[in-house]
Amino acid sequence: MSIWEYANPKRFMQVSGALLPWLVGLTLLTLIVGLVWGFFFTGDDYRQGSTVKIIYLHVPAALMAINAWMMMLAASLIWLVRRHHVSALAARAAAPIGLTMTLIALATGAIWGQPMWGTWWAWDPRLTSFLILFLFYLGYIALWEAIETPDTAADLTSVLCIVGSVFAVLSRYAVNFWNQGLHQGASLSLDKEENVSDVFFFPLLVCIAGFVLLFVTLVFLRTRTEIRQRRLDALEARERLA
Amino acid sequence: MLTVDALSCARGGLAVLHGVGFVLNPGEVLILRGPNGIGKTTLLRTVAGLQPPVAGRIDAPAEGLAYAAHADGLKAQMTVVENLEFWSAIFGGPPIDEALRAFDLVGLRSRLAQNLSAGQKRRLGLARLLVTGRPVWILDEPTVSLDRASVALFADAVRAHCAAGGSALIATHIDLGLQAEVLDLTPFRAEGAPGEASPRPRADAPTDPFDDEAFL
Amino acid sequence: MLTVDALSCARGGLAVLHGVGFVLNPGEVLILRGPNGIGKTTLLRTVAGLQPPVAGRIDAPAEGLAYAAHADGLKAQMTVVENLEFWSAIFGGPPIDEALRAFDLVGLRSRLAQNLSAGQKRRLGLARLLVTGRPVWILDEPTVSLDRASVALFADAVRAHCAAGGSALIATHIDLGLQAEVLDLTPFRAEGAPGEASPRPRADAPTDPFDDEAFL
Amino acid sequence: MIRLFLRDLALGVRAGGGFGLGLAFFLILVVLVPFGVGPEPQFLSRIAPGILWVGALLACLLSLDRIFQLDFEDGSLDLLAVAPVPLEGVTAAKALAHWVTTGLPLVLIAPLLGVLLNLPGPAYSYMILSLAIGTPALSFIGAFGAALTVGLKRGGLLLSLLVLPLYVPTLIFGAETVRRGAEGLPVGTPLAMLAGISLAVVALLPFAAAAALRINLR
Amino acid sequence: MIRLFLRDLALGVRAGGGFGLGLAFFLILVVLVPFGVGPEPQFLSRIAPGILWVGALLACLLSLDRIFQLDFEDGSLDLLAVAPVPLEGVTAAKALAHWVTTGLPLVLIAPLLGVLLNLPGPAYSYMILSLAIGTPALSFIGAFGAALTVGLKRGGLLLSLLVLPLYVPTLIFGAETVRRGAEGLPVGTPLAMLAGISLAVVALLPFAAAAALRINLR
Ligand code: HEM
Ligand SMILES: Nc1ncnc2c1ncn2[C@@H]1O[C@H](COP(=O)(O)OP(=O)(O)OP(=O)(O)O)[C@@H](O)[C@H]1O
Ligand SMILES: Nc1ncnc2c1ncn2[C@@H]1O[C@H](COP(=O)(O)OP(=O)(O)OP(=O)(O)O)[C@@H](O)[C@H]1O
Ligand SMILES: [Mg+2]
Ligand SMILES: [Mg+2]
Secondary structure (H helix, E strand, C coil), X not given: CCHHHHHXXXXXXXXXXXXXXXXXHHHHHHHHHHHHHHHHCCCCECCCEHHHHHHHHHHHHHHHHHHHHHHHHHHHHHHXXXXXXXXXXXXXXXXXXXXXXXXXXXXXXXXXXXXXXXXXXXXXXXXXXHHHHHHHHXXXXXXXXXXXXXXXXXXHHHHHHHHHHHHHHHHHHHHHHHCCCCCCCCCCXXXXXXXXXXXXXXXXXXXXXXXXXXXXXXXXXXXXXHHHHHHHHHHHHHHHHC | CEEEEEEEEEECCEEEEEEEEEEECCCCEEEEECCCCCCHXXXXXXXXXXXXXXXXEEECCCCCEEEECCCCCCCCCCEHHHHHHHHHHHHCCCCCHHHHHHCCCHHHCCCEHHHCCHHHHHHHXXXXXXXXXXXXXXXXXXXXXXXXXXXXXXXXXXXXXXXXXXXXXXXXXXXXXXXXXXXXXXXXXXXXXXCCCXXXXXXXXXXXXXXXXXXX | CEEEEEEEEEECCEEEEEEEEEEECCCCEEEEECXXXXXXXXXXXXXXXXXXXXXXXXXXXXCCEEEECCCCCCXXXXXXXXXXXXXXXXXXXXXXXXXXXXXXXXXXXXXXXXXXCHHHHHHHHHHHHHHHCCCEXXXXXXXXXXXXXXXXXXXXXXXXXXXXXXXXEEECCCCCCCCCEXXXXXXXXXXXXXXXXXCCCCCCCCCCCCCCHHHC | CHHHHHHHHHHHHHCCCCHHXXXXXXXXXXXXXXXXXXXXXXXXXXXXXXXXXXXXXXXXXXXXXXXXXXXXXXXXXXXXXXXXXXXXXXXXXXXXXXXXXXXXXXXXXXXXXXXXXXXXXXXXXXHHHHHHHHHHHHHXXXXXXXXXXXXXXXXXXXXXXXXXXXXXXXXXXXXXXXXXXHHCCCCHHHHHHHHHHHHHHHHHHHHHHHHHHHHHHC | CHHHHHHHHHHHHHCCCCHHHHHHHHHXXXXXXXXXXCCCHHHHHHHHHHHHHHHHHHHHHHCHHHCCXXXXXXXXXXXXXXXXXXXXXXXXXXXXXXXXXXXXHHHHHHHHHHHHCCCCCCHHHHHHHHHHHHHHHHHHHHHHHHHHCCCCCCCHHHHXXXXXXXXXXXXHHHHHHHHHHHHCCCCHHHHHHHHHHHHHHHHHHHHXXXXXXXXXXX
């Protein structure tokens, strides 16, 4: 029995249905622990004051926004190569979640930027490439919505996702070249000297784990919804035609 | 020349025809009949290779098909001759004079396609078939808006094509006066397809648990 | 009801028909015949008021005409019912149920127009006529891509319309099985019109020096 | 007439060209400009009013050919011309529907995009006001241009060419209003001119558009 | 394939959407910008490279839907798909024809418009060079977007939404080249990047576009 068994819609529904309650519980637990720990049980930063606590939303959301696109890319490739409907629907399900994560990162970033840099928005490379990512999500979702035949939509959006990924990476590089930024470099790498102090670091890790779980849970939920929607459409079409 | 076996085809993700099979030999004409909406257009597009079959097999000679559909593929801003020459060049087919003559277009040679009447446009669309030089013609309601004389021209063209070893698959509602076999599509209507009375089993209770029919 | 007298009409600046005249009384059907390109579409558009006549008179009741042409005026993104209701609202015509039934569209009520087959689209286009509530129908090849059963539906609809005091002017190449007068347009072909064998007198030698035929 | 307006609204929203996309285009344009001209904030804030107005204008322009072209192609326009509704009303209803699906969303999102371009604080209210007053003129002028070019296959660029010069006065007064507002100068005159243009255009151009349509149909 | 290219050229010129109009749009846009942002020369000369590049991009964008839409509507695309020519070649030929009717004229007229916007002297040659290298990428990326949206009724705005983010790298490197050129800085890196993007896009995207077309036709 291969792993592709789970790509069967029926099988996926059974397994995900059994898994979901656990996932929801675990997600809630991690998120609550992480956020409460971060917001109430860490001190203020000596430079940034209490605004530093936005980090617990901002960083996980930003990470997930990027990784959601990665997951969509993987799912698109699987669909194109093996034509498993669940993976196409999973990609479709993930897009609005990724979009929301991008929005959260942008919004929290803007709110954070006001006290830190004195402006809501700056044309910093990282910020800018995030804005472009936002546009990619918008285009991807709009294309899904615009096409009526499900398999056609899955195929076309997959092609878009692949080509878009290449251009997204290219944009990231181009933007770097175009403007030097204000934004922090990566500071979570384990081997770096200037890591965030441990006080912030551990709750942040828990929050990131929480967001990962949240993402997985939401993708499961939405994929199930998409599958049901698809069945409903098929039924309705037949009903109408009968 | 063209063999179709147990073919199922779908439109808009919904099965339309099921288990269609026929053989088309050189020199033969096969006429597809069936009420509006049975799936003639869908079948012809599938055979022409424009959409993948849901199931079944299509055996056609590589690069042997010429397809003519509801739309004629004419450029309104090009003249009759330019339109034909373009398709002749693309298909590497024979020169266009013969085609112009066969469909009585000589007098319209240098008219822009947008200034043709409905029937003249259609004649030009059919003349295109002759310049493809392809042996198998796949035609979807070719005689729409043609008058009697033009229908006769068309029938002559098909006869000449068959005499030269070609063959044609034609979906039509009218009588073309051709000697041809007729395939009625009504028995091949897919279960649960448009117009079918008995609904197929509900989607939430498929017999095989691993086969989800919403994803056909 | 509709009187056309000594009508000349032109297309693309070229005279096509000359001296056409007929009277259409309530309850009557008049069928226009003529080879492709004679000018049927041009005549019908002129009568419908979409283009001005070159000469002659058209006496039609104000707001009494309903026109249906090669194109159906359907919105691909709206359903069958939405399409009909829109036209019914615009014309202030009768409700749509009757029209749906007359053209056997009840089962397709909530289908998007883009997902109809060619013949189903055409049926919807014809159903539109019923919801206009107009007495005079002007139809340009109404039965294109309809199967036999649908042609019969159409003929029934025309008969019912005439029985209720309406009338219809229909250009068609096929036999509709209607009791109708037939007007062959061939004798009215304008001199020098497309396809005419005998050329009219050269343009640089007009008989009346003040009447330049380049500006007809 | 109201039916026609509602139908066009519904089609605008459904046909993949609805609210969201007009917005998206506006957004993208505003994002692209800094890539072109460079990211310095004080600099961006100077060109912000102009760019926002030019962006609104282009977003409008891109969707203009939808106003009549589709109806022309599928024959609806022929049928509407013989229907018991005045063609002037038809053009007005269609222009209005275009404004609601394109202009109105632009007005609503403009403040957000102002942030991206560092629009100076006091200019925001003038931005919204001038767009709200000016965009109807854009839709009605555009409908006139669309009526002129409706017979032509893919007259998109010709349409732009015809319409853009007609947009100039609206653009000048609109952008001027915002610029003055940003600098705290009085905005009465340009705003009055803008309102005047809009009113005149909305009142008169449907007649010209209907005449153009009648000619194109025959 | 050459036939197809020539036909598309002929149609582009004849169909009212040819050379002249792409240019005219570019011209008008460049003329509008000073109305929007105000007429100060030193100011205009700073934004000139960016505006010219954004203008070129939009002029390109407006004519994109012509690439496949007309052929789709009249059935030519179905016929081309079953013709003995690879669909990849078809897309490449069409993208090339689009470039010749749209991109090339822009390259030629850009210096003239530079004058209107006070483009600094040394920047002219870089403007032409960067446009000449960059516009083919715009046409080929655009053809990919057009192939994705070809089935959709009037997908014009959706097309813009999909294509514009893909244009970002080209725009950045193009405008950066001109800006650096204007300031006398070395332009090697952005120019090389621009050329690299163009080459890669021209070589690879026709395959993606052909795949998208095949999907859309079925
Ligand atoms: C709208 C504005 C902003 C956006 C779009 C944004 C985007 C991002 C992204 C994408 C990341 C994740 C990067 C990665 O790990 O690869 C990130 C991380 C981070 N951001 Fe922001 N940001 C914004 C504003 C800010 C502001 C104002 C601050 C505070 C000064 C800030 C501080 C951080 C920090 C500390 C991280 C973690 C860096 C790391 O460890 O990787 N961000 N942001
Ligand atoms: N998206 C869709 N959902 C449901 N049914 C659809 C969809 N698209 C098409 N159909 C149906 O599929 C059937 C097959 O259509 P097709 O065009 O092949 O018919 P046809 O035999 O060519 O008819 P005609 O003689 O009228 O041209 C039609 O009944 C049509 O209504
Ligand atoms: N611009 C033009 N220049 C010259 N002739 C034209 C022009 N436009 C149309 N014609 C001709 O006018 C004639 C009348 O066309 P019309 O469409 O009215 O014919 P029809 O009788 O409806 O034919 P069909 O039965 O094919 O629909 C045709 O012969 C056509 O070729
Ligand atoms: Mg059909
Ligand atoms: Mg006709």
